[in-house]
Amino acid sequence: MGIVSLITGRPGSSGFGSASTAEQVTDGIDATNLTAVITGGASGIGLETARVLALRKAHVIIAARNMAAANEAKQLILKEDDTARVDTLKLDLSSIASIKDFAQNFIALNLPLNILINNAGIMFCPYQISEDGIEMQFATNHIGHFLLTNLLLDTMNRTAKETGIEGRIVNLSSIAHQYTYKGGIRFQKINDRAGYSDKKAYGQSKLANILHANELSRRFQEEGVNITANSVHPGLIMTNLFKHSAVVMSMFYHI
Ligand SMILES: NC(=O)c1ccc[n+]([C@@H]2O[C@H](COP(=O)([O-])OP(=O)(O)OC[C@H]3O[C@@H](n4cnc5c(N)ncnc54)[C@H](OP(=O)(O)O)[C@@H]3O)[C@@H](O)[C@H]2O)c1
Numbered sequence: 369m370g371i372v373s374l375i376t377g378r379p380g381s382s383g384f385g386s387a388s389t390a391e392q393v394t395d396g397i398d399a400t401n402l403t404a405v406i407t408g409g410a411s412g413i414g415l416e417t418a419r420v421l422a423l424r425k426a427h428v429i430i431a432a433r434n435m436a437a438a439n440e441a442k443q444l445i446l447k448e449d450d451t452a453r454v455d456t457l458k459l460d461l462s463s464i465a466s467i468k469d470f471a472q473n474f475i476a477l478n479l480p481l482n483i484l485i486n487n488a489g490i491m492f493c494p495y496q497i498s499e500d501g502i503e504m505q506f507a508t509n510h511i512g513h514f515l516l517t518n519l520l521l522d523t524m525n526r527t528a529k530e531t532g533i534e535g536r537i538v539n540l541s542s543i544a545h546q547y548t549y550k551g552g553i554r555f556q557k558i559n560d561r562a563g564y565s566d567k568k569a570y571g572q573s574k575l576a577n578i579l580h581a582n583e584l585s586r587r588f589q590e591e592g593v594n595i596t597a598n599s600v601h602p603g604l605i606m607t608n609l610f611k612h613s614a615v616v617m618s619m620f621y622h623i
Pocket residue numbers: 407408409410411412413414431432433434437459460461462463486487488489490491508540541542543601602603604605606607608609610
């Protein structure tokens with residue numbers, strides 16, 4: 369989708385565009401046989417995704433680091449449809465230990481997994497290092513989802529084989545992937561504090577989201593795995609994501 373369509377909402381070849389809502393896109397879909405994990409599903413785009421997938425009867429697992437917010441999100445969805453199947457599980461994507469715990473807890477539930485939406489994200493944060501010693505935006509937005517995906521792949525693959533339903537992995541990237549450090553991802557200098565740019569570090573992590581989906585997709589095709597992996601720019605939506613960007617926040621406020 370080009371920048372003009374992005375801004376105007378003009379539909380693309382699918383008939384949908386950036387102005388289409390999740391309810392419009394999923395209208396008429398029966399997702400009863402699907403189980404979806406949505407990271408960061410307690411707020412923003414993740415919550416709307418969780419709400420609409422649940423509305424279409426999918427079993428939704430909200431993966432969130434803030435369990436109070438996750439439970440609030442669950443109640444919100446149940447208020448709209450008390451038959452919705454929504455569960456919450458703790459996941460902090462900036463912590464390798466938490467990601468491993470999440471995967472273990474999810475696998476212990478013995479559920480199928482058809483859809484993994486790698487949605488959680490942080491943007492434009494001041495320089496920070498994760499508990500595992502990785503620059504925070506890269507750790508949360510990319511490394512966390514990379515590891516999570518790897519740990520859930522066997523379950524997804526088994527589900528796809530047993531059900532014959534194509535699995536789906538969706539990485540929430542951003543048009544900001546175009547604005548990164550010179551040369552793309554600074555693999556040798558991920559933690560470089562002196563050259564840190566909060567904007568470029570975000571762009572770098574979003575570029576990694578795209579490369580991750582592309583490589584997964586290539587491998588799935590090569591290995592004949594019945595799962596697709598895609599990345600998406602979701603449009604420009606006023607959410608908490610912008611909390612570190614006073615300028616953008618005020619722009620949104622005045623339009
Ligand atoms: N909004 C836009 O215009 C826009 C544009 C392009 C791309 N995107 C992408 O869309 C995705 C969703 O963004 P959004 O706009 O919905 O932002 P949001 O409202 O801030 O939601 C992000 C979610 O990620 C969660 N999260 C952050 N760090 C986490 C961690 N360490 N572990 C687990 N969860 C964590 C947040 O939880 P907490 O509440 O606990 O922080 C929150 O629920 C992001 O990947 C973003 O890069 C958004």
